[in-house]
Amino acid sequence: MSIVRDISSILSKTSRNTVGNPALGDFFKTFNRSGDLAVTTGTQRFYLVAPSELKNVEAYVKTAPVGADATFAIIKNGSSTIKTVTISAGNTSSGDNLSEIALAEGDFLTVNITQVGSSTAGADLYINLSFNKG
Numbered sequence: 001m002s003i004v005r006d007i008s009s010i011l012s013k014t015s016r017n018t019v020g021n022p023a024l025g026d027f028f029k030t031f032n033r034s035g036d037l038a039v040t041t042g043t044q045r046f047y048l049v050a051p052s053e054l055k056n057v058e059a060y061v062k063t064a065p066v067g068a069d070a071t072f073a074i075i076k077n078g079s080s081t082i083k084t085v086t087i088s089a090g091n092t093s094s095g096d097n098l099s100e101i102a103l104a105e106g107d108f109l110t111v112n113i114t115q116v117g118s119s120t121a122g123a124d125l126y127i128n129l130s131f132n133k134g
Contacts, residue, residue, distance in 0.1 A: 026132045027052075031111065033125040037061070037070060042110035052131045053100040059085045060093045062124035065117025072127065073112040076103070084114075087122060100132075 029046060059072055066089060074083040082101050085094045103109075109129075116122055 026130070028131065029129045031125075031127045031129075033113075036063075036121045036123045037065075037113055037116040037125055038121070039116060040113050042075065042112050045108040045110055047108045048103050048105055048131075050133065051105050052103045052133060054082070054098070054103060054129060055100045055132055056128075056130040057083050057085050057098060058094055058128045059087055060126040060128075061087055061122040062092065063120070063122055064090050064092045065115075065122035066090065066120035067118030069115060070113075070117055070122040070125075071115040072125075073114050074129075075110045075112060076101075077107055078110065082109075085127070089117060103131075 054074075057074060059070075061070065065087060069089050070087040072085045073081045074085065076082045083098055087094050111127060113125075
């Protein structure tokens with residue numbers, strides 16, 4: 001597989017890892033944010049370079065949220081929430097699957113952190129997005 005570069009990452013302070021080639025088949029994107037989570041609106045965009053389907057979203061934290069769940073919204077083109085991912089309080093992963101969501105060439109995704117825990121915020125976030133060619 002070849003490395004495909006994205007225009008920008010979904011979250012600030014994130015990695016820019018994309019593996020696979022969206023023009024040829026399956027690919028995935030891993031984003032991470034180091035440190036304690038804070039509620040924030042994602043401003044950096046990940047642009048799709050070919051028609052694709054988002055087929056799976058999973059979130060992981062190294063430090064579990066305590067007192068409340070940690071939640072993340074995957075946003076398409078700045079306005080539509082296409083998936084909300086939840087890491088339950090006391091857990092470190094979402095294990096979330098979804099029905100495939102069609103995305104067009106030029107669509108962009110951002111991620112909002114909408115809840116982080118109450119007594120202890122989750123920390124060191126990793127979000128894995130799996131795609132296939134649409």
